[in-house]
Amino acid sequence: MRFADDNPNGPPARPTDSPGGPLLRLEGVSKTFGGVQALKDISFEVPSGTVMGLIGPNGAGKTTLFNLISGIFAPDGGRILYGGTDIGGRPTHRLVADGIARTFQNVELFESLTAAENVMVGQYVRTRCGFWGAWLRGPGARREERDSQAAAAEWLRFVGLAGEARTPSGELPFGWQRLLEIARALASRPRLLLLDEPAAGLNAVETEQLGRLILEIRGRGITILLVEHDMSLTMEVCDRIVVLDRGEKLAEGTPREIQTNVDVLSAYLGPDVGAPSRQQAR
Amino acid sequence: MVRPSLHNLVPYAFFVVLVGSAGLWVDNPYYFQILSMIGIHALLALALNLLMGYAGQISLGHAAFYGIGAYASALLSARYGLSPWLALPCAMLAAGLVALVVGYPTLKLSGYYLGMGTLGIGMIVFIVFREWSSVTGGASGFVGIPPLGLGGRALLDVRSYYFLVWAVVLLALCGSQRLIRSRVGRALRSIHDSEAAARAVGIPTSRLKLQVFVLSAVMSAVAGFLYAHMVGFISPDTFSFIVSVKLVTMVVIGGMASIWGALLGAALLTLLPEVLHAFAEFEMVVYGLILMTVMIFLPQGLTRGILDIYALRRRQSERAARPAD
Numbered sequence: 001m002r003f004a005d006d007n008p009n010g011p012p013a014r015p016t017d018s019p020g021g022p023l024l025r026l027e028g029v030s031k032t033f034g035g036v037q038a039l040k041d042i043s044f045e046v047p048s049g050t051v052m053g054l055i056g057p058n059g060a061g062k063t064t065l066f067n068l069i070s071g072i073f074a075p076d077g078g079r080i081l082y083g084g085t086d087i088g089g090r091p092t093h094r095l096v097a098d099g100i101a102r103t104f105q106n107v108e109l110f111e112s113l114t115a116a117e118n119v120m121v122g123q124y125v126r127t128r129c130g131f132w133g134a135w136l137r138g139p140g141a142r143r144e145e146r147d148s149q150a151a152a153a154e155w156l157r158f159v160g161l162a163g164e165a166r167t168p169s170g171e172l173p174f175g176w177q178r179l180l181e182i183a184r185a186l187a188s189r190p191r192l193l194l195l196d197e198p199a200a201g202l203n204a205v206e207t208e209q210l211g212r213l214i215l216e217i218r219g220r221g222i223t224i225l226l227v228e229h230d231m232s233l234t235m236e237v238c239d240r241i242v243v244l245d246r247g248e249k250l251a252e253g254t255p256r257e258i259q260t261n262v263d264v265l266s267a268y269l270g271p272d273v274g275a276p277s278r279q280q281a282r
Numbered sequence: 283m284v285r286p287s288l289h290n291l292v293p294y295a296f297f298v299v300l301v302g303s304a305g306l307w308v309d310n311p312y313y314f315q316i317l318s319m320i321g322i323h324a325l326l327a328l329a330l331n332l333l334m335g336y337a338g339q340i341s342l343g344h345a346a347f348y349g350i351g352a353y354a355s356a357l358l359s360a361r362y363g364l365s366p367w368l369a370l371p372c373a374m375l376a377a378g379l380v381a382l383v384v385g386y387p388t389l390k391l392s393g394y395y396l397g398m399g400t401l402g403i404g405m406i407v408f409i410v411f412r413e414w415s416s417v418t419g420g421a422s423g424f425v426g427i428p429p430l431g432l433g434g435r436a437l438l439d440v441r442s443y444y445f446l447v448w449a450v451v452l453l454a455l456c457g458s459q460r461l462i463r464s465r466v467g468r469a470l471r472s473i474h475d476s477e478a479a480a481r482a483v484g485i486p487t488s489r490l491k492l493q494v495f496v497l498s499a500v501m502s503a504v505a506g507f508l509y510a511h512m513v514g515f516i517s518p519d520t521f522s523f524i525v526s527v528k529l530v531t532m533v534v535i536g537g538m539a540s541i542w543g544a545l546l547g548a549a550l551l552t553l554l555p556e557v558l559h560a561f562a563e564f565e566m567v568v569y570g571l572i573l574m575t576v577m578i579f580l581p582q583g584l585t586r587g588i589l590d591i592y593a594l595r596r597r598q599s600e601r602a603a604r605p606a607d
Binding site: 070072091092093095096097101102104108109110111112113117118120121122123124125127128129130131133134135137141144145148166167184185188 | 460465466467469472476480481487493497
């Protein structure tokens with residue numbers, strides 16, 4: 001899984017495996033925290049080049065699942081297959097190098113760094129200049145630094161923050177911080193991008209822009225796993241959706257199937273509401 | 283960051299002119315000793331600033347590495363007759379190895395706990411210096427450290443020594459600045475802001491923290507080497523807990539995450555006691571008051587406080603100018 005032959009300023013590497021095949025595959029994944037079963041026997045596949053939605057009420061285990069896939073925790077049971085290999089328990093920094101990037105529910109930027117520097121930190125796994133390289137500053141190190149700056153500028157333009165390169169990221173408005181975090185994640189040139197509630201705290205216009213951005217990212221061949229509470233956004237951008245409830249997989253299907261699924265409705269709105277809508281759906 | 287342009291060179295030019303002219307004009311050996319001492323402290327503050335100001339890892343025991351550098355070089359050159367120039371790499375290696383061994387478990391800690399951990403290291407090393415009399419000379423100190431020579435003759439005069447110290451400081455300044463403005467430097471600063479996020483974007487944080495800790499220790503050992511061969515006598519008190527705290531103060535007063543701040547802090551805290559002799563028994567009171575005043579009005583330290591105001595002004599005027607073009 002090397003990207004060395006790619007142009008560092010170009011779009012990220014397209015998945016090399018067959019289009020439509022699963023990039024990520026969960027097989028019976030479970031996780032317990034001190035006796036609480038956070039996730040129980042979760043299985044699903046994320047086909048390459050698609051946007052997969054992950055929804056469910058609060059406490060359903062969505063963020064836990066993200067933390068397992070991005071290597072923050074190791075699963076207690078089951079397997080997480082990425083491009084065919086089990087990545088369960090692999091450290092985060094290696095997973096990023098392997099092509100899994102993520103954003104956080106509560107934006108986690110490097111606030112004292114400028115927007116451009118944040119994106120450049122995002123390229124860490126795709127660059128190699130170390131201590132000696134920094135001191136000697138040979139032609140290779142200089143070229144890498146220049147490429148890195150150019151790529152950062154391009155990613156900022158891609159998310160619509162071209163004018164903010166030199167602004168300390170902590171001073172950006174919240175909505176732009178979200179976009180910057182996405183740019184930082186993209187800068188690691190992932191094949192799989194995990195977005196944890198990217199629309200939280202955004203207004204309607206910003207959410208719409210975010211929806212377009214997500215589809216553009218997919219257009220670059222990046223597979224996306226999206227946790228989101230904003231239903232209209234989720235239904236609009238997702239190719240498929242998995243519903244979690246209390247640590248278990250409740251349903252899976254296209255947005256249309258999910259919208260009319262009885263179990264999903266009762267999980268979200270309570271069983272009493274679920275029952276009449278069953279008749280409606282029929 | 284965009285290009286290593288003229289305005290990056292201005293502070294260096296200023297630095298070289300200042301150090302050069304001071305070196306040529308000053309004629310009093312006592313002043314030279316103080317000026318060299320500022321350089322040694324600047325080197326230490328720079329080393330600690332890489333760790334503390336940039337990577338955000340506090341060390342309350344940095345005098346230990348300063349001491350290891352001094353004692354290792356003193357021992358090898360005075361007792362085993364090794365040339366001090368050969369003793370220097372050995373001293374650096376010794377400090378680096380100790381940092382590697384103690385840093386590995388210690389850097390798993392953070393915040394107050396890391397402070398306590400490094401404090402412990404400083405104390406242990408201090409006690410070793412004081413109690414292992416057969417090797418270190420114990421509390422009464424280690425005497426007879428040979429002066430440095432160049433090409434067979436001793437660097438007799440204090441003036442050359444002063445230039446030597448400041449040449450090392452200049453080298454350390456350039457090296458630190460290059461490091462900070464590189465991929466590694468950005469990664470270190472990102473660890474300072476949020477270690478969790480740094481890990482999530484793919485930075486091997488534990489490894490990087492350990493590397494910068496070792497680097498910082500090695501730089502401190504160089505300062506210890508310069509000190510030992512300048513003074514010719516070392517005792518444990520020079521490397522005590524109080525000195526570690528002073529180093530932290532230099533970094534904080536000068537300005538965290540600012541290489542010129544380290545220089546300023548070192549100069550200020552080395553000169554203050556000299557100037558404050560006039561206050562006799564109130565010396566420490568005035569000293570404390572000055573430190574408090576700086577922290578209250580410029581909590582980011584001297585350089586950062588001033589630079590931040592400047593940067594803010596500049597951005598504001600840039601913003602104001604933008605609609606025009």
